[in-house]
Amino acid sequence: xxxxxxxxxxxxxxxxxxxxxxxxxxxxxxxxxxxxxxxxxxxxxxxxxxxxxxxxxxxxxxxxxxxxxxxxxxxxxxxxxxxxxxxxxxxxxxxxxxxxxxxxxxxxxxxxxxxxxxxxxxxxxxxxxxxxxxxxxxxxxxxxxxxxxxxxxxxxxxxxxxxxxxxxxxxxxxxxxxxxxxxxxxxxxxxxxxxxxxxxxxxxxxxxxxxxxxxxxxxxxxxxxxxxxxxxxxxxxxxxxxxxxxxxxxxxxxxxxxxxxxxxxxxxxxxxxxxxxxxxxxxxxxxxxxxxxxxxxxxxxxxxxxxxxxxxxxxxxxxxxxxxxxxxxxxxxxxxxxxxxxxxxxxxxxxxxxxxxxxxxxxx
Amino acid sequence: xxxxxxxxxxxxxxxxxxxxxxxxxxxxxxxxxxxxxxxxxxxxxxxxxxxxxxxxxxxxxxxxxxxxxxxxxxxxxxxxxxxxxxxxxxxxxxxxxxxxxxxxxxxxxxxxxxxxxxxxxxxxxxxxxxxxxxxxxxxxxxxxxxxxxxxxxxxxxxxxxxxxxxxxxxxxxxxxxxxxxxxxxxxxxxxxxxxxxxxxxxxxxxxxxxxxxxxxxxxxxxxxxxxxxxxxxxxxxxxxxxxxxxxxxxxxxxxxxxxxxxxxxxxxxxxxxxxxxxxxxxxxxxxxxxxxxxxxxxxxxxxxxxxxxxxxxxxxxxxxxxxxxxxxxxxxxxxxxxxxxxxxxxxxxxxxxxxxxxxxxxxxxxxxxxxxxxxxxxxxxxxxxxxxxxxxxxxxxxxxxxxxxxxxx
Numbered sequence: 001x002x003x004x005x006x007x008x009x010x011x012x013x014x015x016x017x018x019x020x021x022x023x024x025x026x027x028x029x030x031x032x033x034x035x036x037x038x039x040x041x042x043x044x045x046x047x048x049x050x051x052x053x054x055x056x057x058x059x060x061x062x063x064x065x066x067x068x069x070x071x072x073x074x075x076x077x078x079x080x081x082x083x084x085x086x087x088x089x090x091x092x093x094x095x096x097x098x099x100x101x102x103x104x105x106x107x108x109x110x111x112x113x114x115x116x117x118x119x120x121x122x123x124x125x126x127x128x129x130x131x132x133x134x135x136x137x138x139x140x141x142x143x144x145x146x147x148x149x150x151x152x153x154x155x156x157x158x159x160x161x162x163x164x165x166x167x168x169x170x171x172x173x174x175x176x177x178x179x180x181x182x183x184x185x186x187x188x189x190x191x192x193x194x195x196x197x198x199x200x201x202x203x204x205x206x207x208x209x210x211x212x213x214x215x216x217x218x219x220x221x222x223x224x225x226x227x228x229x230x231x232x233x234x235x236x237x238x239x240x241x242x243x244x245x246x247x248x249x250x251x252x253x254x255x256x257x258x259x260x261x262x263x264x265x266x267x268x269x270x271x272x273x274x275x276x277x278x279x280x281x282x283x284x285x286x287x288x289x290x291x292x293x294x295x296x297x298x299x300x301x302x303x304x305x306x307x308x309x310x311x312x313x314x315x316x317x318x319x320x321x322x323x324x325x326x327x328x329x330x331x332x333x334x335x336x337x338x339x340x341x342x343x344x345x346x347x348x349x350x351x352x353x354x355x356x357x358x359x360x361x362x363x364x
Numbered sequence: 365x366x367x368x369x370x371x372x373x374x375x376x377x378x379x380x381x382x383x384x385x386x387x388x389x390x391x392x393x394x395x396x397x398x399x400x401x402x403x404x405x406x407x408x409x410x411x412x413x414x415x416x417x418x419x420x421x422x423x424x425x426x427x428x429x430x431x432x433x434x435x436x437x438x439x440x441x442x443x444x445x446x447x448x449x450x451x452x453x454x455x456x457x458x459x460x461x462x463x464x465x466x467x468x469x470x471x472x473x474x475x476x477x478x479x480x481x482x483x484x485x486x487x488x489x490x491x492x493x494x495x496x497x498x499x500x501x502x503x504x505x506x507x508x509x510x511x512x513x514x515x516x517x518x519x520x521x522x523x524x525x526x527x528x529x530x531x532x533x534x535x536x537x538x539x540x541x542x543x544x545x546x547x548x549x550x551x552x553x554x555x556x557x558x559x560x561x562x563x564x565x566x567x568x569x570x571x572x573x574x575x576x577x578x579x580x581x582x583x584x585x586x587x588x589x590x591x592x593x594x595x596x597x598x599x600x601x602x603x604x605x606x607x608x609x610x611x612x613x614x615x616x617x618x619x620x621x622x623x624x625x626x627x628x629x630x631x632x633x634x635x636x637x638x639x640x641x642x643x644x645x646x647x648x649x650x651x652x653x654x655x656x657x658x659x660x661x662x663x664x665x666x667x668x669x670x671x672x673x674x675x676x677x678x679x680x681x682x683x684x685x686x687x688x689x690x691x692x693x694x695x696x697x698x699x700x701x702x703x704x705x706x707x708x709x710x711x712x713x714x715x716x717x718x719x720x721x722x723x724x725x726x727x728x729x730x731x732x733x734x735x736x737x738x739x740x741x742x743x744x745x746x747x748x749x750x751x752x753x754x755x756x757x758x759x760x761x762x763x764x765x766x767x768x769x770x771x772x773x
Contacts, residue, residue, distance in 0.1 A: 135667075136664050136667060136668070137667035140638065140664055140668050141606055141610065142599075142606075142633055142665075143603050143606070143610075143628075143629070143633045143637050144638070147628060147637070148610070148613060148614065148617065155607075210610070211607040212609035214608055214609040215605075218523035223523045227522075227536070227590035227592055228595065228603065228608060228629055229591060229592040229626070230534055230590075230591055231611035232622045232625060232626050233534070235615060242616045242620070245615075246612055248525065248528070252524075252525045253523050253524050256525075257523050258526075278517065282521055282523060285518045285683075290679070292679040292682025292683065293675035293676065293678045293679040293682075295682070295714075296674050296677055296678020297671075297674065297678065299710035300710075301713060324682060325682055326685050328713055329713060
């Protein structure tokens with residue numbers, strides 16, 4: 001089995017190839033300037049050529065079994081990995097107003113893939129899919145539902161791939177306690193935009209992300225939760241327009257704003273730089289609060305699992321959380337770290353979807 | 365000593381004349397519908413010795429209401445105030461305790477007005493009228509934000525660029541401080557602990573505003589309200605927590621009309637906006653009680669309201685670490701057992717265990733509704749902001765006289 005994974009980013013299109021269940025990618029690379037509708041085909045062509053040249057037998061067929069595209073947003077219609085079909089494309093097109101930056105790019109990539117490799121299935125992996133199962137009390141905001149006219153206003157999480165895999169891993173560790181459907185798990189995803197979810201069995205109960213990834217914990221450059229009146233104050237006091245406010249909140253806030261310089265999550269936790277102290281304290285404090293809220297939502301706690309590209313920071317966070325989360329649990333809390341690359345997890349999800357499709361075709 | 369306490373709403377003025385330090389009420393009441401004439405006339409419900417009388421009087425602003433209240437009090441020679449205590453919502457970063465009102469203080473408050481454009485102006489009008497009409501009557505301003513001045517930097521800092529937070533004074537202030545501090549003192553007394561040793565989560569659940577406060581060693585270390593009273597819990601007409609990107613989207617949709625967005629989030633959201641039925645959560649809860657299953661907006665509203673409290677309760681129990689008690693106060697906190705039950709049940713992991721029967725049968729306050737084997741007490745305490753303000757006023761006056769005497773001697 002060989003899968004090509006495409007991750008459309010804001011500046012470049014990341015690609016990687018995974019074979020069978022190897023942890024490491026066979027190939028990895030980036031294509032720049034891929035976002036215009038015309039450049040989709042050129043980008044895919046470039047990727048396929050690169051892969052062809054770097055393969056041991058440049059003349060042989062690439063033999064891709066599938067292409068998976070990871071998308072940050074899939075709204076309510078997409079509740080899991082989805083194999084592209086004409087009806088899926090229609091559904092995706094309807095989502096354009098909700099994710100105007102992401103969906104058109106994905107559509108252009110899909111079109112190019114279908115033109116260049118008609119026979120290879122394309123699978124869509126959505127970061128929001130896991131969170132389509134949140135309950136209303138968690139996903140609703142206390143505003144008039146008609147306030148935002150053109151879409152359903154609700155909360156999602158934006159690291160669904162990590163959270164889902166992390167919880168599978170946590171349940172595996174809890175298997176001896178026969179906790180499967182009722183395991184109470186805090187999933188702490190340590191990415192540049194960290195996100196915490198409380199999960200009961202396989203079902204998300206709370207998540208720190210919001211209607212957009214801006215809400216919740218501060219990120220490396222995004223502000224996280226604010227008093228909503230601060231947005232209004234920025235408009236009123238500084239006369240800023242929405243674009244300008246958006247730029248500051250999404251690129252000049254978070255750890256960067258707190259430290260006064262660009263700094264990564266791991267630098268903040270691992271360096272003793274006094275300039276990073278406030279950023280570290282704010283981050284730790286917000287993580288503690290979010291964990292407390294999650295435990296209250298779950299009504300208990302069995303496991304805490306760290307994932308994300310900074311998953312290993314969990315070893316630094318653990319003593320601090322153990323000291324502050326003063327919980328009376330029946331069993332000691334199980335601590336788990338899922339230190340696997342995101343694209344590896346995407347490849348896993350794509351394979352499951354592919355196998356399901358094959359068995360359905362065999363039956364049909 | 366008789367202390368006259370004023371508590372301003374946007375169109376109302378509550379007052380109580382208390383004999384201190386006993387805290388006995390001599391008179392009290394409320395001026396209602398202050399402002400330009402409406403279909404119903406403005407009036408004062410005036411109460412002396414427990415007898416109420418309604419006086420229909422034109423009152424176009426809070427200064428006029430103040431003058432009328434003073435007139436009513438002057439009809440009885442026993443009701444002469446020796447000092448006035450003013451509730452002021454926002455003290456900014458400068459006022460961290462009760463403050464004797466002087467011209468300098470008024471000046472500083474006028475500068476602050478910019479920070480709290482919705483909340484402070486009526487109280488400012490009142491204080492100005494008071495200084496003009498009774499220049500020799502000592503007046504003390506008691507701030508809702510003062511108790512929260514001990515919130516540590518990591519909890520009051522928003523993750524925004526420093527030049528912005530400095531320029532605009534953006535930080536968490538926290539509100540309802542007078543009430544949180546008062547019920548914490550009551551709880552410390554009930555638990556027979558010195559206030560400096562009390563660890564608690566205080567839930568001030570009003571029929572209008574609501575906030576939770578994390579208290580460590582008697583001091584506020586966090587509050588769910590933020591830079592303004594808009595952040596945090598779902599309130600009667602305020603949205604509470606909201607993705608900042610949604611606020612931005614609303615601003616975009618309103619073509620930059622920030623006043624409109626401000627009004628929508630402060631006056632048309634929360635329980636009212638979500639339910640489409642009522643701004644009073646009690647109406648929503650009684651609807652749900654009469655039809656327990658359902659998937660309509662009203663059921664959703666009850667769920668969202670309770671869920672938000674529960675999550676913050678968990679967050680603050682974690683922050684406090686080893687809480688002695690959870691405190692419930694104000695209209696909803698004191699009188700709606702279903703709310704206490706819904707947010708406390710299933711929190712054994714925090715050492716919290718509610719006794720459902722005790723909780724359902726609260727008939728006098730204060731009252732402990734925790735099960736006997738609960739590590740954390742659950743106390744239902746009546747708040748008394750006017751009494752708290754009178755106490756602070758008295759303390760501020762004593763302090764001022766003491767320091768004055770020290771200077772003189």
